[in-house]
Amino acid sequence: MFKQAIASGIENKEKKLRFLDVGSGTGDGYVLLSTLFSQDSKLLSNYELDYLGIDISPQMVETARNLYGSHNNVRFECGDIRTSSFTQPFDVYLSCGVPYSHLTHEELYEALKMIVTNVCNHRSRCSVVVDVLGRYSIEWMRKWKESHWDYAMSFFESEGDQEATWMSFYSHQHLQEIMQQAANAVGCPVEKFAFFDRSIMVGRHTSTGQFNPKLPQYRNLVNSLLDPSQETELSQLIFQVELGSAPEYILDFFTQFSGWWNTLVSEATALLGESLAVEPVELPPEVQGFKAAAEKELQQIADKHQYRQNLESMLALVLRKLEITQQPGYGVGHDLFGVMWLDATGF
Ligand SMILES: C[S@@+](CC[C@H](N)C(=O)[O-])C[C@H]1O[C@@H](n2cnc3c(N)ncnc32)[C@H](O)[C@@H]1O
Structure with missing residues (x-):
């Protein structure tokens, strides 16, 4: 910009x-x-x-x-x-x-x-x-x-x-x-x-909870994905929050964006052999193919901890890419x- x-x-x-x-x-x-x-x-x-x-x-x-x-x-x-x-x-x-x-x-x-x-x-x-x-x-x-x-x-x-x-x-x-x-x-x-x-998703008050205490601490969670010393519970990243009162186009944006976000989180979870109750949606071209690319890169890694850490950091990067490429302004x-x-x- x-x-x-x-x-x-x-x-x-x-x-x-x-x-x-x-x-x-x-x-x-x-x-x-x-x-x-x-x-x-x-x-x-x-x-x-x-x-x-x-x-x-x-x-x-x-x-x-x-x-x-x-x-x-x-x-x-x-x-x-x-x-x-x-x-x-x-x-x-x-x-x-x-x-x-x-x-x-x-x-x-x-x-x-x-x-x-x-x-x-x-x-x-x-x-x-x-x-x-x-x-x-x-x-x-x-x-x-x-x-x-x-x-x-x-x-x-x-x-x-x-x-x-x-x-x-x-x-x-x-x-x-x-x-x-x-x-x-x-x-x-x-x-x-x-x-x-x-x-x-990662504004600083998503961590402080100062104005919206019920909101999952997305900023901390995404930072934790990037921290090799921490294991992040991926289900906590699910975006399922009750929205406030706003014009229709704002609510439509969040509905679509949360669908993309949750699909990526669910794809990463599937690579851990677990599943989340998420209805998958078609992803925008910029982040399509995340699961296949991650699967390919991770197939050589035998160590479970290393596998998880690499997957978590790949998830953090793709979520960041989703935010940057799909921001509507x-x-x-x-x-x-x-x-x-x-x-x-x-x-
Ligand atoms: C959060 S800080 C941002 C500082 C810096 N631009 C950055 O990105 O780190 C906002 C700044 O706006 C300044 N500010 C607030 N009202 C202002 C005004 N009326 N005229 C000039 N500066 C102002 C504050 O003093 C503060 O340094």
Whole structure:
């Protein structure tokens, strides 16, 4: 997704790719970008990475500066995206770790309008990546009816009072509406939009159970599949949860996705000589053939423990592939990334 977003900035003639990372925290976005550059020889040989991270928290900025502030063309500044106003041009307006969910819907609209205004002032062609919390994540099914709620809220009396942290949650339709309205308000043409869900089954609150205590701890279970020192009870991975109230297309997605997920878990279980009460469904092409491939690879392994460990890690990888390739970009994961490509060259 970041690669796609970067591709639009490549026409920039200066041979410098200029990134603004909104809500940069301790600099993880910079690490991600420099890793992308180091792995892509075309990027590395043709372009120089120029990075500015802004964050509202002085502590975060200080930590980021201590870690990466001495790198070439890397700066971290303290700033609130709600009151900032940029004057310098950027090729990609990045965000990761859901910083925009800290804003109300109205504040997001205003922040995006300010960004689009800057794009137009510079007649740039660029992309804007908006990372927010997915409204329909299974982590917080009980809250699906609301799009702005206290994320620090506790469902357990024993946890006592916590300070309120109001966060905003988005479906792709709502996010696209706000992005489009911000572009319209400035009169900037949008070339296209794209939306990506991240962490459908393995969002961190599938482990904490903070908002949905009945949910199986999928994140821990998938991590356990990858841990050679642990044996995972595969039946616990079955996705059979009662869904909250949501639009029909969201419920349809989960029905289809859970069918795929459960079929893969059941195929792995069959390779252990056990069976699960799962009605198998046809798998999408990207993960078809898992059982045959696993069977072939495992047939040489006589040691029972080794057989199981290899099978478990193959299952973890295919489940991850299922998530990545079948994410619909609806707001059904922990993160929803909205990308807006703008072309203000004729502005
Ligand atoms: C979960 S952290 C993500 C940090 C980093 N981008 C990452 O991926 O690790 C969200 C960040 O958004 C910052 N943030 C929240 N509201 C902000 C605002 N109004 N303007 C700028 N940064 C903000 C927070 O201080 C925090 O560092």
